[in-house]
Amino acid sequence: MFKVIEELPLKALYSRDITIKLEILNALYREYNGYTIESLSHKINVSKKTIYKYIKELNELSINSSENTAFVLDSDSNNYTFLGNKIEFLELRYRILESCDAIKLLLELVHASSINFLNFCAKYYISESTLKNIIRKINYIFKFIDIRLSVKKNEIFLNGNEVIIRYCFTSILWRIYNGLKFPFELMDKEIIQKLKGDLFKNLPLSISEGRKNLFLYLLLVNATRAHNNKLSSSLFPNFYKELTGKSDILVKLAATLHNYFKLSTVELEFNLILLYTFPEFYQFEDKLFYTLNILEKKAPCTFYNIISFLIFIKKKHPTWDINSENGRNLLSHIISSYISVFLFKHAYFNLQDLNLLKFSYDNFPTLLPTIQKNIVRSTSNTQEGIIKSLTFRLTQAYLVEFSPMDFEPEINIMLITDSPPFVEKGIILKLNSILATKYNIKISTEISNLNQTDLIISTGLYVNLYSESTSQIPKVFIFPQIEERDKFEILEACKIIHEKKINLLDILN
Structure with missing residues (x-):
């Protein structure tokens, strides 16, 4: 039976205050006509006094950050309504999350190899027992991907696979900021936008602006962590040299990254490998069949698994043609899925806050188990986390071209x-x-x-x-x-x- 757990459940880190503020913000944003204090109190299951208190605090936070009031009371309906658009909603949301002590700790760990335990308590006016509880909560959400905070000699360390740590940090930061803010100390927003222009001038891809920002987040997390946390090439796929081999575009890209960040060779190679986790990357220089050939020679089991999945698709859709534009598009998603699993192992969640596993299982209960069964039949890897990661990523690849109803x-x-x-x-x-x-x-x-x-x-x-x-x-x-x-x-x-x-x-x- 396919087991479903929430993908990176950040809610487990929030205090009661932050949870209630987010519930009020979400409720008033989604309901255009708003709510009365009584109906909002009933919906969130807190007292009217509590609702008044948090609406006041949210309005103060909104005024301090944007000089605008977030919520107003309509005198005719007696309803409170949210005045902003989606961007203003997301901005207020991330400002609420920035006040979360667990998020503060994670943000500091992005930029450092360790954090002094007592200094953190003093800086944010929290007790030692509170910080210990925060560390327990963070370890709870990380336990599924074998990352763990530990305290040694009064220093807080983050232990685990550095590649997965960086992927996890990128996902957390994107879920908090949605690309609206770049919370990185190593460069300001103007330089980041210049970097974005220089990068994608050398990458002539058909890729959305949102996806460009997502790739930038990956690069900036890598560059930030690279200052204090060394990356080993032993964490890369055994064929990474072939992926990062001589290519005019990759050479230009590596030069651009080195110019901005002065990265080591290993760090530059890692950033180039990350391109292969984006399906859009396979659009140029025939990277699609080039990568497939590398897998056939260097990772024959993975190549066989890809062929097995293509046969599985062909049986379900006999008219599907791998040589068509749609066929090549689907193949690029399949290959990028396998490269992602090579890199991120059992970290099966998306960078974005989509929770697709639960959505798919709730709405299309036979989709995930059917694809998982095909993967189990064709792969020799029996690790539950890897199987789940492959299932999750290949299901997304399948849905690029076909209906989730196919197996219902x-x-x-x-x-x-x-x-x-x-x-x-x-x-x-x-x-x-x-x-x-x-x-x-x-x-x-x-x-x-x-x-x-x-x-x-x-x-x-x-x-x-x-x-x-x-x-x-x-x-x-x-x-x-x-x-x-x-x-x-x-x-x-x-x-x-x-x-x-x-x-x-x-x-x-």
């Missing part, structure tokens, strides 16, 4: 109406809009297909729907315009059918 049990729906063809077509379109994002459905209007039907949806009693052959088939009667009640009954019927089919699949497997 099909629900066959028979639609019976007395409507003219154009109205019936409209009913089918609406049924698809209601169901297609939740279930793998197939709608038929041919009565000859009745024996394959899982659900009958009808606008009336036009045939004997309670005959011996149809008596066991669930039925929902609707209006042609599909009212809210109709929608609810359709969704409930499909939910029951889907659960029964999933349970049957579990028994068969």
